[in-house]
Amino acid sequence: MTLFDGYRPHSSFLYGTSERALHAKGATVTLPGRGPEAPARAAAVLRALGGDAIVVGAIPFADDEPARLVVPEHYRWGPPITGAAVPRVGATVRAEPTEEHYLSAVHKALSMMDGGGLAKTVLARSLVLRPNRPVDLPALLRGLAGRDPRGHTFAVPLPRRRVLAGASPELLVRRRGRVVTAHPLAGSRPRTGDGRDTAAVAELRASDKDHREHAHVVDAITAALAPYCSRLRVPEPEVTGTAAMWHLGTLITGELADPGTTALELACALHPTPAVCGTPTGAAREAITALEGFHRGFYAGMVGWTDAAGDGEWAVAIRCAEFAEGEIRLFAGAGIVPGSHPDRELAETTAKFTTLLAGLGLEDGDVRRVHHVA
Numbered sequence: 001m002t003l004f005d006g007y008r009p010h011s012s013f014l015y016g017t018s019e020r021a022l023h024a025k026g027a028t029v030t031l032p033g034r035g036p037e038a039p040a041r042a043a044a045v046l047r048a049l050g051g052d053a054i055v056v057g058a059i060p061f062a063d064d065e066p067a068r069l070v071v072p073e074h075y076r077w078g079p080p081i082t083g084a085a086v087p088r089v090g091a092t093v094r095a096e097p098t099e100e101h102y103l104s105a106v107h108k109a110l111s112m113m114d115g116g117g118l119a120k121t122v123l124a125r126s127l128v129l130r131p132n133r134p135v136d137l138p139a140l141l142r143g144l145a146g147r148d149p150r151g152h153t154f155a156v157p158l159p160r161r162r163v164l165a166g167a168s169p170e171l172l173v174r175r176r177g178r179v180v181t182a183h184p185l186a187g188s189r190p191r192t193g194d195g196r197d198t199a200a201v202a203e204l205r206a207s208d209k210d211h212r213e214h215a216h217v218v219d220a221i222t223a224a225l226a227p228y229c230s231r232l233r234v235p236e237p238e239v240t241g242t243a244a245m246w247h248l249g250t251l252i253t254g255e256l257a258d259p260g261t262t263a264l265e266l267a268c269a270l271h272p273t274p275a276v277c278g279t280p281t282g283a284a285r286e287a288i289t290a291l292e293g294f295h296r297g298f299y300a301g302m303v304g305w306t307d308a309a310g311d312g313e314w315a316v317a318i319r320c321a322e323f324a325e326g327e328i329r330l331f332a333g334a335g336i337v338p339g340s341h342p343d344r345e346l347a348e349t350t351a352k353f354t355t356l357l358a359g360l361g362l363e364d365g366d367v368r369r370v371h372h373v374a
């Protein structure tokens, strides 16, 4: 039996890492409520069910929208998702909103920072693809995991027969016994896979702008985890790579003070980090709402699982797309701080789309052309 046996896009939850992969199916309990209410509800349900019960699903970016969390009917763990199967769809691609809209949003965000009230915000954009045939999601996940074996590869059923699928490089938080791990990423360069990569990595390491962008995330995560941890280790950032990007990343580890704190509680205490929102959180959210021009939904939220012992893992829902009948909406964002250049942020989001576009089997030429399609 393979992990994908019995996969049903609208009732199966898949989550794979370099260690193992989870396929959960159906729902014996659907947890009602919004993201911030999730930890208490999930803890109560898991306490009542006990044993080997788990909660799986996704929490959207916005605090006031419903989460999609269930206790599945069945689940099984398997070996990591591997292989390079790629669905190879043909598709028309449209930037929505347009690239001009994005450039203007970045300009406006930078002028909001002049007053000093806003230190960082993360502005995203989206591409709408119309595929010429339905996408084979297991093949997509194999392709994504094949390109990024250390990613968090996922597919989550959403309301209205949609599926959120992608390969996030960013671990929001993992709890395993008393050990807490977070791996925030912020500060990026495209990875070209040729001679230019050495210079890109050196530039990222030396960039004051990218280190400032990254420090906002590390500071927020350190402050949010501190009340839960008896020890916290925050090393210097290092450059980490996906197939498409280079990022500054900091591997934060801690020891949980109270073993009753669940992985989901930690994840909700961290969300939204300045890797997807900004600093201060309220002003950054307002800038996103005012400037972005589309609804994030579950993009930039979180995806993962928590078990009855409180262990679990939640990834930041980035490098992903929402799959609906006849339409795929891809998302990619970039952190904006004083010193950001609109053109560079546009190019960075274009490079971040490559994860999903390559996973869909769109050829290099198509991927490059995307930049010019308005």
Ligand SMILES: C=C(O[C@H]1C=CC=C(C(=O)O)[C@@H]1O)C(=O)O
Pocket: 122, 124, 170, 185, 186, 187, 188, 247, 274, 275, 276, 318, 319, 331, 332, 333, 334, 335, 352
């Ligand atoms: C918001 C995204 O990336 C975040 C994670 C890594 C690097 C980021 C950056 O450099 O801007 C972003 O904070 C995204 O991919 O949509």
